[in-house]
């Protein structure tokens with residue numbers, strides 16, 4: 001996907017020294033990359049929504065009928081808030097290293113502050129905050145670039161257009177060309 005200024009401008013930190021509040025950094029050639037302040041903002045918005053999803057009372061949860069892509073127009077019933085919370089956890093676990101995920105789980109999922117995390121995980125304060133910044137940037141990018149349904153923009157996750165889904169498994173190529181079955185014509189004595 002291509003990052004544009006119209007998207008990053010609203011997310012960038014106004015006082016950022018790197019992007020000067022524009023949200024884009026120049027990459028190799030003419031390519032542009034999102035600034036780390038934008039990626040962290042994306043992560044924080046998704047995290048806030050995750051907290052909203054898991055803290056609401058169970059009776060508030062809504063069931064929605066979502067159309068399926070393709071010819072099948074029957075749709076599927078789902079609970080979007082629970083799906084978002086599950087995607088937030090599963091995508092994070094899949095993306096982060098084991099070390100980063102331990103910090104993510106302790107700080108973001110279990111709610112421990114930096115002092116408790118450092119004590120529990122035997123980390124220096126600087127190491128902890130560097131790792132938190134790094135994992136926020138990593139997850140912010142993945143939440144935005146995930147195909148076909150990114151977690152961000154959050155409104156698109158809940159009310160966005162239906163996209164076709166393809167299998168992530170590689171196509172199976174037969175080792176030998178397919179031959180029609182040979183029928184035995186010899187009569188058994």
Ligand SMILES: [Zn+2]
Nearest residue numbers: 016019035037
């Ligand atoms: Zn920036």
